[in-house]
Amino acid sequence: MSLDELELELRRLRGVLAVGFQEADGLLLVELQAGPDAYPELARDATLIANQGAVGPVAVEVVRWGDRGNASRDTRLRLVEITNDPAAAEIHVRLALEAAEGVGRASTGHGLLAPVEATVAAIRVFLPDLRFVAGWARLVETTPDRRFLVVASVTDPDTQEHRRGAAEGASPIAAASRATLAALNRTIAPDLAPLL
């Protein structure tokens, strides 16, 4: 099965809006974005198709969205910008929840962990009781067109519970910040909903 055939089969599944592929460390990650008419067994069916159509290990992630105007579309923090303050040796990450914005800061001396720390700090502007702290960030791939794939991890120090996310960006810093949001956005969505 060609990649086109695999993608088309996945797009034929009811409710599928988008299909994306990403390869990292020999694993093919298949991401489905699904709308409100998606059915409960979508993940199972997509996994069967992906495993039949691909050679090698496959992971399927289904991102489900509610109706238009549903709160679920708005309970995700959005990365507005990342800036540097060279005088203070800090990186600033600005996040938004609809019109509200929050800025987190971290020392640039922490390398690729800095955008993770700054993103977590920005999330804390909205959720002061956030139990996760920055863990680590790792650049796993640089694409030929100079896009950077980063995996970021955050940890609850009390329970040692980890959340990991992967994202790409035009720079490792942007990718790390987006990866942090990918790690946490779904976890914190219920806590953000009352703020809307």
Added chain:
Amino acid sequence: MPEPTKTLVNGTLVDTARLGSGLGSIYRALDLVVDGYGLDDAALVVDVPGLGRQVLHAGRRPIGDDSTHLHDAADGLYTEPPLDEPVVQELLLALGALALRYDARPEPGVGPGIDPGEQGVA
């Protein structure tokens, strides 16, 4: 006879449209727009009978947390930075609709064509 305009004439895209799949043609077109206009990113949202509303992200890349809300965006070409080329946007939208309709034909045993530049899934 005037010379053909080279701006949007790309052998790979035309070859894919002639011999390959609808999906492959859309992705080639998105790549061409991204490269040709020096964009960071592009995605096409198009609604067609048989498949419903579909979002195609350049490079077949995942949308992730979809901070730009493509999942509930109206039909159109979405680029970063925004591209002020209404004709290109309309052409891409038309190509996307036609290409997906082609792929979604309910003909038993007819799958997408062979993308000249596409390998099977590794």
